[in-house]
Amino acid sequence: MSHLVFRVFLCRADNYGVLINDTATGKTVSIDAPDASVIMAELDKSGWSLTHILTTHHHSDHVEGNIALKKRFACTIMGPKSEADLIPAIDQQVGGGDLLSWAGHTIGVMDCPGHTKGHIAYHMPSEAVVFAGDTLFSLGCGRVFEGTMDEMYRSVSQFKKLPKETRLYCGHEYTLSNARFALSVEPGNVNLQERAAEVNERRARHQLTCPSTIGAELAANPFLRTDSPEIRTVLEMNGETDAKVFAELRRRKDVFK
Numbered sequence: 001m002s003h004l005v006f007r008v009f010l011c012r013a014d015n016y017g018v019l020i021n022d023t024a025t026g027k028t029v030s031i032d033a034p035d036a037s038v039i040m041a042e043l044d045k046s047g048w049s050l051t052h053i054l055t056t057h058h059h060s061d062h063v064e065g066n067i068a069l070k071k072r073f074a075c076t077i078m079g080p081k082s083e084a085d086l087i088p089a090i091d092q093q094v095g096g097g098d099l100l101s102w103a104g105h106t107i108g109v110m111d112c113p114g115h116t117k118g119h120i121a122y123h124m125p126s127e128a129v130v131f132a133g134d135t136l137f138s139l140g141c142g143r144v145f146e147g148t149m150d151e152m153y154r155s156v157s158q159f160k161k162l163p164k165e166t167r168l169y170c171g172h173e174y175t176l177s178n179a180r181f182a183l184s185v186e187p188g189n190v191n192l193q194e195r196a197a198e199v200n201e202r203r204a205r206h207q208l209t210c211p212s213t214i215g216a217e218l219a220a221n222p223f224l225r226t227d228s229p230e231i232r233t234v235l236e237m238n239g240e241t242d243a244k245v246f247a248e249l250r251r252r253k254d255v256f257k
């Protein structure tokens with residue numbers, strides 16, 4: 001019976017490293033490669049040998065470890081085909097709708113343009129887990145660098161359709177500042193208040209806030225709650241489209257202190 005073991009840890013300042021080991025086959029995948037030495041140390045601690053890297057997008061804080069990890073483990077690197085020329089040592093180019101097979105598990109690829117043009121996410125339905133990179137964060141979403149606000153709205157909205165119990169792994173530990181922004185636009189949301197208190201406590205104890213779940217995000221993440229009457233009132237955007245509310249939230253978050 002195959003069984004997956006997850007290890008989550010911080011890399012660099014606030015990037016998440018995620019390693020998953022399949023106990024039946026010994027295969028181990030890293031979600032992105034923010035820091036080769038930290039990832040190698042985690043692998044050594046666990047006695048795991050890296051077989052795959054799943055890349056979400058080309059930003060250096062997600063691919064910087066590719067070459068060094070490949071040198072040591074000869075691992076297979078998969079990543080988004082539309083920005084493949086920016087992913088060091090990429091072996092396999094994938095895109096939205098592709099179904100990958102890893103250690104007997106099916107992984108679906110979701111196109112998520114916005115943060116970067118070719119950003120992708122990885123969904124493993126059998127384990128109820130999704131790796132969202134810098135598209136959807138716990139209580140927030142990624143900055144829109146290369147795509148349009150409309151693209152980012154559609155990319156983020158795809159996650160609403162996943163089963164609520166799906167565990168959400170994201171690219172950064174930004175939850176504390178995301179919670180402060182979320183409270184500024186939906187102060188009366190009790191689910192958000194409880195979540196913010198929990199996040200404050202966890203971070204004060206240097207614990208991680210990853211993974212979240214899609215259900216928890218639907219209840220508290222403003223970027224998934226553009227239909228909230230309170231958010232629309234705070235933004236003075238009653239009667240506007242969800243995409244416009246989303247774009248305004250994102251613009252406000254960009255300058256939020």
Ligand code: ZN
Pocket residue numbers: 057059062115134
């Ligand atoms: Zn990024």
Ligand code: FE
Pocket residue numbers: 059061062134171172
């Ligand atoms: Fe990043």
